[in-house]
Amino acid sequence: MTNIHREYFDWQSIGVHAPGCRETLWEVRTLHRKRYKGGYEAGMRALCRSCSVVRELLASIGPEADPDSGDRLSGTSERTTAAAVVGYGSPAERVAGLWLHPGPPLLHGEPPGAYLLTADRRTPGAPAEVLGIVARQRGRRGGLLWTAGYGYHPPTNTTHGFKSRTAAVRWVAEQIHQNATEEAQA
Ligand SMILES: [Zn+2]
Incomplete structure (x- = not known):
């Protein structure tokens, strides 16, 4: 059994443009950042400069939780938001x-x-x-x-x-x- 199903159908389009947006491509950037206490953060963000939709996928790796605050350090998150929320991608x-x-x-x-x-x-x-x-x-x-x-x-x-x-x-x-x-x- 090959991974043909995964390669075609488990990977999905990163996001959906706003209604009426004629752009089909995304500006995609990646994030690799060390966090405190040996943690690590890796992510991918797609931005459309035409409709300002921002789509982020993030994975944080590290100790399960901060021993002091109890905050979770490991996990994944995703969000769909707007350039105005992240700043980046807003007009200069x-x-x-x-x-x-x-x-x-x-x-x-x-x-x-x-x-x-x-x-x-x-x-x-x-x-x-x-x-x-x-x-x-x-x-x-x-x-x-x-x-x-x-x-x-x-x-x-x-x-x-x-x-x-x-x-x-x-x-x-x-x-x-x-x-x-x-x-x-x-
Ligand atoms: Zn768009």
């Missing part, structure tokens, strides 16, 4: 000459909690392509403020307390400009 926005790539919202239904900043509209594929980051922070009276980081992973220079996202992005743009000027003078 241009502010102060930089492109803003949204991250996931902090809470469901909220706007993105952070944005990666690049010089290019293209979705960044490596940390080296990221020029900076801006993130929402809670102010002292519960108000919304923004933190800006120039550089990424880790930022080389960070400033807190901007009143708007635009102001935070402008600060990063200024750091990039200053750095370029200093390098040109050196």
Whole structure:
């Protein structure tokens, strides 16, 4: 008995596009990540940039449960969601000459909690392509403020307390400009 049945019918199409979407292909990415306490996470995510459907399959391998918290560490999960929920795959926005790539919202239904900043509209594929980051922070009276980081992973220079996202992005743009000027003078 060969595995012919498995090869044809146990493997299924990774997802279903939204009604009316004319795209037939998916952008597929894989995840391989070490987790704490010797755990490991492997996954596959399919994204359609046309209808924004995201389909994720994840397997976590490790000790059955965290000895401290009791959280399950091993298992599989799958979900169908939207680009707005994961951030990745959402359209980039241009502010102060930089492109803003949204991250996931902090809470469901909220706007993105952070944005990666690049010089290019293209979705960044490596940390080296990221020029900076801006993130929402809670102010002292519960108000919304923004933190800006120039550089990424880790930022080389960070400033807190901007009143708007635009102001935070402008600060990063200024750091990039200053750095370029200093390098040109050196
Ligand atoms: Zn689609």
